[in-house]
Every structure is written in C-alpha cells, then in structure tokens.
C-alpha cells in the first residue's frame with residue numbers, strides 16, 4: 001500500500017502522529033456529511049427506509065471488519081454506553097471477581113468497577129512486572145494466570161491506549177472459555193488498524209469508539225454483542241428497536257418483540273441521518289484498505305524510527321505484544337521530555353503525552369517525511 005494522504009484534507013506542514021487521539025476526516029466522509037446535511041434541508045425527501053438502510057449497511061461493514069454477523073452489531077453513542085449495555089446483563093459468580101488491567105481507559109475502568117460494586121465481586125487489576133524494561137509478555141502472563149473459576153468477567157482493551165501493548169486475545173479468550181468467564185474487549189485502539197476476529201477470540205462483547213482507527217465521527221461507537229446476550233435487556237426502550245418499526249403508520253400497535261439479536265441494543269435515534277452516512281463511508285474505506293494491509297504499512301513506515309531508537313539503546317516489545325500503529329517511546333534518560341515536548345510542538349509534530357509515555361501513533365495518511373522529521377527532532381533534543 002502507498003501513502004493515502006490524498007484521501008484526506010490534512011495540512012501539508014503538519015506531522016500528525018496522533019491517530020490514537022482522533023483520526024482526521026476522510027474526504028469521502030466529509031462529502032457524505034455535506035450531502036446528508038443538504039438532504040436534511042427538506043424532510044419531504046426523507047423516507048422511512050432512510051431510518052433503517054444506512055444503519056443496516058454500517059452494521060454489515062463493521063461485521064465484516066471483525067468477522068461477525070451483522071445481526072450481532074449494535075450502534076451505540078460511546079464506549080461507556082456499550083459497556084453498560086452488556087454489563088447490566090451479566091450476573092456475578094458467588095465470591096467471584098472481575099479482571100482488568102492497570103491504567104485501563106477510564107470508561108472501561110469505571111464501568112467494571114461499578115459492576116463489581118453492584119454485584120459483590122472483587123475487582124482485580126493486573127500490573128506488568130515492575131522491574132522489567134519490556135512488559136508485554138509478563139503482563140499478558142500475569143493476566144492469564146489470574147483468570148480462574150472465580151472469574152466472572154475479564155474487561156480489557158485489545159491494545160493499551162497509553163503504550164500500545166497488545167493483549168493476546170486468543171489465549172485470554174481460551175482461558176475465559178475454560179472457566180466460564182465473559183470476555184469484554186475495548187477495541188477502540190486496535191480495530192481498523194489490526195486484524196480482529198471476535199469468533200476466534202471467543203469475545204462476548206467488543207466495544208469500539210469510531211473516531212480513531214475506524215475514521216468515523218464523534219458520538220458514534222459500534223458494539224459486537226454475542227448471542228450470550230440474546231435474552232438480555234437493553235438500557236432503554238427505543239421505538240426503532242421493535243419488530244415492524246419501519247411501518248410508521250402502525251407504531252402504536254406496541255409490538256412486544258424486539259428486533260432480533262443485537263439490534264435491541266441500538267441506541268435510540270441510531271439512524272442518525274448525518275453521522276451514519278459518514279461512518280458508512282469510513283468503514284467501506286477500511287474494508288477496501290484491509291486492516292492487515294494497514295498494519296503492514298505502519299510497520300514499514302516506522303522502521304527508520306525503530307532502527308534509530310535501537311541504536312540509542314531503546315528496547316522494543318516482541319512483535320506479538322507490539323502495535324505498529326501505536327506505541328510509546330521509552331527514550332534514554334538524558335533526553336529532557338519537557339524540552340522534547342516543546343521541540344515537537346515547534347516543529348508541528350503532533351503526538352500525545354499519556355502518563356509518563358510519549359505516545360506516537362501512525363496510520364495510512366502518514367509518510368516517510370513525518371517519521372524522518374520526528375527522528376530529526378529527537379536527535380536535536382539529545
């Protein structure tokens with residue numbers, strides 16, 4: 001794959017290495033948004049099918065990206081909404097526990113903490129070994145070793161939002177299956193930029209905000225909700241989530257039956273006539289690119305940076321635990337982080353400070369110039 005910058009409206013003098021914060025808007029999404037706004041001028045142009053057809057396509061495209069069925073996809077407004085939707089339908093084991101990882105993103109942490117408080121389960125937070133330079137392998141081992149018959153839920157991110165450490169979902173999912181625990185995954189920082197397979201990993205629910213690696217708009221997220229939740233109750237009662245809701249003249253027949261599978265977990269007004277056409281375009285583009293190809297592109301792109309930093313003695317995680325699209329620079333101690341931060345800003349390089357990490361995240365709109373500029377600034381700050 002070649003650099004895809006031409007599909008975006010990025011400024012030429014900016015080095016945007018921060019897709020983990022928010023993705024830039026694709027030109028195709030911008031166009032879809034404008035077209036949708038113009039259509040919204042005249043409600044007479046909006047037909048009942050418009051409330052259902054685009055969401056149907058969105059569910060189908062997302063299902064394709066994560067190897068699921070469209071029936072198992074729900075449209076939600078945020079990750080926290082998705083966590084609550086599924087957690088509300090999980091009963092805790094007696095004297096049980098739930099597991100998450102150190103510094104999990106707050107929406108996941110607060111959701112699982114509340115569930116533990118309300119279900120008299122203990123919350124276990126798994127750390128990596130403190131004395132190790134490389135943490136990916138021992139953090140994964142520590143997590144897997146904690147999962148046992150008492151575990152009700154494991155709620156983790158597929159890729160850690162601060163440092164890009166990758167969790168071995170296949171092994172974790174297998175262990176959850178053996179002990180009868182539900183695996184809930186926050187895929188916000190990986191889905192779209194790495195391969196995802198909810199069936200292979202035995203995932204009960206996968207929740208993803210759309211405005212990062214899925215190139216979607218804010219205020220829309222997507223959830224895979226497995227058949228484990230077929231009998232569950234949604235958070236709210238939207239008219240759209242009942243069968244025959246597309247028959248606008250018969251809505252007060254008050255159907256008892258929900259739409260099948262995960263559709264009952266769709267947020268009210270899931271048809272969002274502006275944001276859904278945007279998300280449809282971005283998901284279509286991701287399928288066209290293919291997440292495995294995106295990952296390969298990112299891997300090749302960052303090689304000069306990896307080689308340069310290794311020459312300074314910086315150690316990188318094993319491939320299995322490393323994300324090519326999102327990683328934290330553990331720079332040598334002689335580099336003044338505050339000075340580096342200032343120099344990055346002066347040179348129009350956009351990264352993020354997360355905790356004590358300098359987080360770099362790349363995607364298909366980045367090119368060699370972005371990486372060479374970053375290397376130059378680190379070199380000048382050394």
Ligand SMILES: Cc1ncc(COP(=O)(O)O)c(C=O)c1O
Pocket residue numbers: 020021077078079080105107157161186188189209221
């Ligand atoms: C792992 C992870 N989950 C969730 C979010 C945010 O999700 P939302 O905006 O839907 O609350 C972020 C944002 O940085 C994130 O990194």
